[in-house]
Amino acid sequence: MLRTRSSQAVAVALAGLLLAGCASVDDRSRAAGDVAVRLLTAVADRDGESACSLLAPDTAAEVADTGDMPCAQAVLDEQLPGPGTVTGADVYGQWAQVRLTDDTVFLAAFPGGWRVVAAGCTPRPNRPYDCVLQGS
Template sequence: MMAKAGGAVAVVAALALAGCGGPGGREDAASAVAVRLLDAVARGDGAAACATLAPETLADLEQSADQPCAAAIVDEDLPAPGRVIGTDVYGQWARVRLGDDTLFLAVFPGGWRVVAAGCQPRGDRPYDCTLQGS
């Protein structure tokens, strides 16, 4: 399932082009959540992967797949976890770039959560993401 990146991803991408990064601790925390999602999917641990998702992303995945998140997420075409190339934090948003993937995250009361994953840049257009909330 390939979907065009939504408003949140477009906002983060725009900020990434204009911005300045956040403190190292926040970058490390966002990176850790991004890698945790991809590791869990690679292991087939849907419950652990779903625990990293933002609420709207989880709900949209369940609705589009017509099954619970834990079953649906392991069927997503997400790349294997790779080395973190860079993490940019802009207020409550983060972009984590890995070798074969870009993930977008947002801060929630429980910490960083993945808003979109499996994202590929498309030049001046918004990222194309495999998994994202609305």
């Protein structure tokens, strides 16, 4: 009897962990998608401050370096597509890829949540995506 109860408890715990894992991945995918859309929306709305606050530090620094002006101004000159809608997302560990109707965005996990590492990305056969905006 004791063994049966223990087995049931273990099965319930494992099922709970599995469900929690799936829910966690879904939540993280949704959160990554939100950040990607917010970035592209901010650029479309000419809100450079908000856009740069959603970039990973290295990416924000690269945007400023390349444009030779503050990130909030430089990011508005980048030829990023409009926000569109999220068509899919993959999350693996500290990284996420969000696919939108007109863009693919790569994000990394930071203490404050997902931050965009690269955006405006187009695929190249057997090579990394070519991105309008990315860290060094």
